[in-house]
Amino acid sequence: MAGKRVSLASLAGSKVEAVPGASRPELIHVHPNLVAPTPLNPRRAFDETELVELGEDMRNGQLQPCVAVNKTAYLKLYPEHADQLPDTCRYVMAAGERRWRAARQVGLSNIDLMLRHDLTETRVRFLAAVLSENVQRANFNPIEEADGLRAMLELHDGNQAAAARAMGKSKAWFNQRIGLLRLSDEMVQLVLQGELTAFRDMRRYAAMPPDQQYAAWKADQDQPRPSKPTPGSDAGERSEPSEAYTAVYTPNALASAPSPDTQPATDNPPVPGERTQLAPVSVEPDTRRDTAPPKQSTTVPSQPAESGRQPVMFPYHDAVFAAQLLSRKMPPDQLDLLTELLTEQRSRKAAKTV
Template sequence: MGRRTSLASLAGAKVDDVPGQSDPLLLTLPLTKLVPTRFNPRRNFGTNEELTAFGLILKRRQLQPAVVVSRAGYLKLWPAEVEAVGEVPYVIANGERRYRGSLAAGLTTLNVVHNEDVAASRADFLDAVLSENNDREDLDPIERAIGIETMVVELGGADQVAEHYGKTKGWVSQQRKLLRLTPELQALVSAGELAVRVGREIASLPEGEQGSAWAAELERRQAAKAVPRTRVSSRPKEPSPPVQRTSMKTEITGPPTDPEQKVVLVQEGQDQPGTPSNDLGFTAVNQDDEQRPASDETNETPARPPLPDIVTVEAMPWGSPQAVARIAVERMSEENRHTLAKLLSAD
């Protein structure tokens, strides 16, 4: 595995009396003696208002110092950077946002850690810059891709970067793939509107086809929003209990047309061939018809035999009060009859 330099831990390391030695040294330097490295992959530092607010926080208390290397150590790695560095004695490896925030808030100094070990090699310097930002999740996906791309260019190829991180060359290629997107789509990835996975798929297309591919992705999203989601339960559906069909016959109250006729109501759902139904879902049945046997001449399925749970109630002879009273007495229990006899004898 490649080495990773944790810059945030340097502030607690041993402090030397002489700047430039291998042990880190905590310093307070004027902003005029600092310059950021151009290899920092970070592109989004915030608006001027945000940087000013951040600088005012640093004015009250700066909890984490920036990390710098000497101009000589930096130019030893990249001699061609002499014009970019100028005569400034220190190059910022990490902490450019703190530097910019201090400038925006009108501060004149910045706390830094001077550590020449960071400039031991190009790989160490670039890894320190990239990993520190990644550890704090300051970089968006495009900035991380830029950081890997910078390492590939400066270290001489993807094989060197893969070896440094202990990864495969395919991993390096995957990290850089987002940089094949058009600038407009890269901006959408940085803003979080275009997912990294989808961005890498679109990046496989020629630039001229990427715009239409993104438009198709937006149409797919709109179509997905228009379709209502149906919640599917993972629990097996319990079988419903079997439905038991019952038949209910109810006496029609009130004086019947024929006192001797026995009429019942059959609840709809029990098949009774040849009987009309009313609007309430019941079918009128003449008891004499129920006793009539099915015709042997028909080919239809014979009627079902009477169900044992059907109870027929004889109609009351409402036209004869004496008959009604007799039936009532007959249906009384012995105890009730005895009580009624006592009441009648008392009168």
């Protein structure tokens, strides 16, 4: 009696590849004409001058390879893109279109490609790779970003939480950005032309009815701009923050709190839409920090708050205390968004140093 055949794959503790090594990344060097960008890339604006500068830098070596997949495997995922890819194309890029354009701009004979066969397993996986590099860029246009997120949302049947998880982001982060799709055509043009750049303003206009957005923007432009202090003017003449925007420290923190005017300048560029100075908040004192009743001060405040508490600025100098205040008072979705923005700012700063 013939013995029963046993599949080697059934004996393996993990998935067995149909072709050994097919899922491993592979670094290759190819002519730029053999590569084409995916039509899924939402980024459309590329500065020609910057491309030339990048291309000249790449003559000395490409520090980061482009990420691509085989054209045949790509068309199995997206057969509708067959007419959009040139016949000479053998590889389709998931990330690195700017580097590819720069190489073509200056006539480089080859570029570095990292072949990622695993990216063609599902549409979600490939699109996540396309979007992940773009969302980390400081100069990625918010409208282009929202268009890319819409494609991811469609792959998840409109489920924002699932779409956000596929990108490793929070639902709040996803919701804030895809909401820009509610901007009218006139407002979209303002963003693309660089006339509307603050992310918080984009969100505010997007929350309005489409036929009211442009009129609201025009009205905001007609408002007089606050005058900047002239050099040599007395900084002490600036108006103090109102009581509604004060924070209350424990006595120990109050004694060491520096004036806002003495805060050191930072070289970090602001994230699009972030506030350049964090607005002070009103919180209750943290009684857990005090083990003994505070001593009465013999100094009478020059401008005491009506509530009897001395107003002081937000604790910019104390990250731990600031985090405690925010975690206690800020809504969870806004706290998630703040964490995302700070993480992105650090990533962008790190990318500029590479």
